[in-house]
Amino acid sequence: MADLRVNIGGLEFKNPVTTASGTFGNGEEFEDFFDLDLLGGMFVKGMTLEPREGNDYPRMAETASGMLNAVGLQNKGVDHFIKEIYPRIKHFDTHIIPNINGSTVEDYIEVAEKLNEIETIPAIELNISCPNVKAGGMLFGTSCPSAIAVTEAVRKAYDKVLIVKLSPNVTDIAEIAKGVEGAGADSVSLINTLLGMAVDAEKRKSVLSTVTGGLSGPAVKPVALRMVWQVYNAVKIPVFGIGGIMNATDAVEFMLAGAAAVQVGTANFIDPQIPVKIIKGIENYLERHHFDSVSELTGAMEI
Amino acid sequence: MSKIIADHVVVEVRYPVNDSFIITLRSPVDIPDILPGNFAEIQIENTTGVFLRRPFSILDVDYESRMISFFIKIIGKGTKKLGEAKRGDKVSLIYPLGNSFSLPEPGKKVLIVGGGSGIAPFVLLGRNLKSNNNDVTFLIGGKSKKDVLVSSLFSGFGKVLTTTEDGSAGEKGFVTGHSLFKSGNIHFDKIYSCGPEPMMKAIGKIANRNGIDCEVSLENMMACGFGACLCCVTETIEGNKRVCKEGPVFNVNYLKWRI
Known part of the structure; x- marks a missing residue:
C-alpha cells in the first residue's frame, strides 16, 4: 500500500485529506457519520477574540454547482473554544487546526498567543480572506503589505506551524503567497471563497442579508486549480488546495497542480462521509498508477 | 441519537392533490427512533440547478417494514424531480435531524x-x-x-x-x-x-x-x-x-x- 503521509512545515499528517474551516463545525456534527480519526486533519470553525453573532439570516444562496454563504464568522470566541470545545474534541486522533480571524492585527496576535499555549494544537490557519465581515478578514488578504504585516506579527506570537489562508479576490495571488512566505508562513491554503452575490428577480431583492457572500463548491474549482498551480510555482512552502473538491479525482487534480494536501469543504454538506471516501479513492488512484507515496503527486502534472 | 445516511429505495409516489405528493421509501437498515418534528435531508441527483440536499419533515415511519414517508409540495426543480421518482429508484437520505415537539402532560x-x-x-x-x-x-x-x-x-x-x-x-x-x-x-x-x-x-x-x-x-x-x-x-x-x-x-x- 502506498504511503499516504505528507509533511507540512515539519508536521506530519497521516494523509493529505483534511476538512475546510467553516464546513466542518468543530467535528462533532460529523461523529455520527464516520470515524474522525481517519482524517489527515480538521480545520475547525473560524474563531475570533470576542464572540460574534455573525450576519443576519438569510446567509445562504444555492447557485449553479455551488453556494454562496454569508455566515460572518459566528463563534463564541477563542476562550470558549479553549475551555469548552477543545476539551470535547481533543481525543480525536487527528490534527485539530484552529482557523483564526481578527478585525485588527492585535486581535490576531492575541488569538494566536492563546492557542500557542495549547501543547496538543500543532498548527493554526491564519484567515486573512473571510469575505463576510465588515472589518479585517479579507481586507488583510487582498493587499500584499497588509498580508505581510499580519503574517509577520502572528509569526512572532506563534511558535508552531503557521498556515495562511489566501483570498482569491486579488489580481495576483502568487505575489501575496510570496509575501507571506517571506513573512514566515510555513504553508499557504487556498482558495477561500470567491466574492459573489445573488438576486431574487421575483422579489426584486438581494438573496443574502449582506448582499454579497462567498462562493464555494464545484463552481469555483477551475479558478482554485489555476491559483494553486500559480502559487505552487511561486513559493517553496507547501500548499493546501481548496475549492470545490467533491471526490478523490478532484483531490488528485489539486495535488497534480501543486497541492501537498487538500481541504474538503462544501462537499461535507452534501455527503458528510465524503472525506473518508476521498482518502480511499486516493489510495486506489495511487495503486492504479503505481505510486509509492502520495507526495509524489504534488506538482506532477505534465504540460 | 444515532443518524443514518443511506440510499433508500422508492416504494411509492402518490399525489393526493396535483401539486403535492407523498413519497414512501424503504431503508436498507433499521430505522432509528423518529420523533415528531424530525426531518431528513434528501439528495436529488442529476438535476441542473440543484446542488444541495433538501430538508423535509418526516410524515410517517413504519419501523417493522423499514418504511419512511414524506409529504412534499412541488416548489421548484428539486421537488419536481423528486416527485417524478419511480418505484425502485435509489435516493440518499440523512436522518433523523433536528429536535422535536414536546408533549404536554396526559389529559391536556x-x-x-x-x-x-x-x-x-x-x-x-x-x-x-x-x-x-x-x-x-x-x-x-x-x-x-x-x-x-x-x-x-x-x-x-x-x-x-x-x-x-x-x-x-x-x-x-x-x-x-x-x-x-x-x-x-x-x-x-x-x-x-x-x-x-x-x-x-x-x-x-x-x-x-x-x-x-x-x-x-x-x-x-x-x-x-x-x-x-x-x-x-x-x-x-x-x-x-x-x-x-x-x-x-x-x-x-x-x-x-x-x-
Missing part, C-alpha cells in the same frame, strides 16, 4: 394548526399525542378544498377542522379567523403550528394573548441540515441558533418574533 387539550406542506409533522405528532391521552384538535387551512384534502390523514388522532380562502371547504378565510378563536372559545393547554411564517406568527400571537404555550416548527433555508454550516440560523433570546440543530421546533417566546 391541544390544538395543532397548519397549512401547506407544513402539515407534514402532524401525523407523528398526532399519533404520539393520542397515545399520550391528549385531546387533540387539528385546524388545517388552505386556498381551496384540494389544499385541505390531506387533513383526512389526521382523522384517526382527533377532531379535524378546516378553513379555505375561497370557502370551498370548512370555514371561509384564514386559520386565524376560525370561530375556534372567537373569544371565550379557546380552551387549549398547548398549541403547535407549522406552515407559512405569517401564519405561525399570527397563531403565536393568539397563543400569547391567551396565555397558552405554543411551539412552532421553522423551515429556514439550510445548506447541510446537521449543524455544520451555520446558514439556517434564527434570532432567539439567546442569540442566533441553528434551525437544523437547536430547532426546527422552538417555543414562540424563545424566538425574537415581534408578536
Whole structure:
C-alpha cells in the first residue's frame, strides 16, 4: 500500500485529506457519520477574540454547482473554544487546526498567543480572506503589505506551524503567497471563497442579508486549480488546495497542480462521509498508477 | 441519537392533490427512533440547478417494514424531480435531524394548526399525542378544498377542522379567523403550528394573548441540515441558533418574533 503521509512545515499528517474551516463545525456534527480519526486533519470553525453573532439570516444562496454563504464568522470566541470545545474534541486522533480571524492585527496576535499555549494544537490557519465581515478578514488578504504585516506579527506570537489562508479576490495571488512566505508562513491554503452575490428577480431583492457572500463548491474549482498551480510555482512552502473538491479525482487534480494536501469543504454538506471516501479513492488512484507515496503527486502534472 | 445516511429505495409516489405528493421509501437498515418534528435531508441527483440536499419533515415511519414517508409540495426543480421518482429508484437520505415537539402532560387539550406542506409533522405528532391521552384538535387551512384534502390523514388522532380562502371547504378565510378563536372559545393547554411564517406568527400571537404555550416548527433555508454550516440560523433570546440543530421546533417566546 502506498504511503499516504505528507509533511507540512515539519508536521506530519497521516494523509493529505483534511476538512475546510467553516464546513466542518468543530467535528462533532460529523461523529455520527464516520470515524474522525481517519482524517489527515480538521480545520475547525473560524474563531475570533470576542464572540460574534455573525450576519443576519438569510446567509445562504444555492447557485449553479455551488453556494454562496454569508455566515460572518459566528463563534463564541477563542476562550470558549479553549475551555469548552477543545476539551470535547481533543481525543480525536487527528490534527485539530484552529482557523483564526481578527478585525485588527492585535486581535490576531492575541488569538494566536492563546492557542500557542495549547501543547496538543500543532498548527493554526491564519484567515486573512473571510469575505463576510465588515472589518479585517479579507481586507488583510487582498493587499500584499497588509498580508505581510499580519503574517509577520502572528509569526512572532506563534511558535508552531503557521498556515495562511489566501483570498482569491486579488489580481495576483502568487505575489501575496510570496509575501507571506517571506513573512514566515510555513504553508499557504487556498482558495477561500470567491466574492459573489445573488438576486431574487421575483422579489426584486438581494438573496443574502449582506448582499454579497462567498462562493464555494464545484463552481469555483477551475479558478482554485489555476491559483494553486500559480502559487505552487511561486513559493517553496507547501500548499493546501481548496475549492470545490467533491471526490478523490478532484483531490488528485489539486495535488497534480501543486497541492501537498487538500481541504474538503462544501462537499461535507452534501455527503458528510465524503472525506473518508476521498482518502480511499486516493489510495486506489495511487495503486492504479503505481505510486509509492502520495507526495509524489504534488506538482506532477505534465504540460 | 444515532443518524443514518443511506440510499433508500422508492416504494411509492402518490399525489393526493396535483401539486403535492407523498413519497414512501424503504431503508436498507433499521430505522432509528423518529420523533415528531424530525426531518431528513434528501439528495436529488442529476438535476441542473440543484446542488444541495433538501430538508423535509418526516410524515410517517413504519419501523417493522423499514418504511419512511414524506409529504412534499412541488416548489421548484428539486421537488419536481423528486416527485417524478419511480418505484425502485435509489435516493440518499440523512436522518433523523433536528429536535422535536414536546408533549404536554396526559389529559391536556391541544390544538395543532397548519397549512401547506407544513402539515407534514402532524401525523407523528398526532399519533404520539393520542397515545399520550391528549385531546387533540387539528385546524388545517388552505386556498381551496384540494389544499385541505390531506387533513383526512389526521382523522384517526382527533377532531379535524378546516378553513379555505375561497370557502370551498370548512370555514371561509384564514386559520386565524376560525370561530375556534372567537373569544371565550379557546380552551387549549398547548398549541403547535407549522406552515407559512405569517401564519405561525399570527397563531403565536393568539397563543400569547391567551396565555397558552405554543411551539412552532421553522423551515429556514439550510445548506447541510446537521449543524455544520451555520446558514439556517434564527434570532432567539439567546442569540442566533441553528434551525437544523437547536430547532426546527422552538417555543414562540424563545424566538425574537415581534408578536
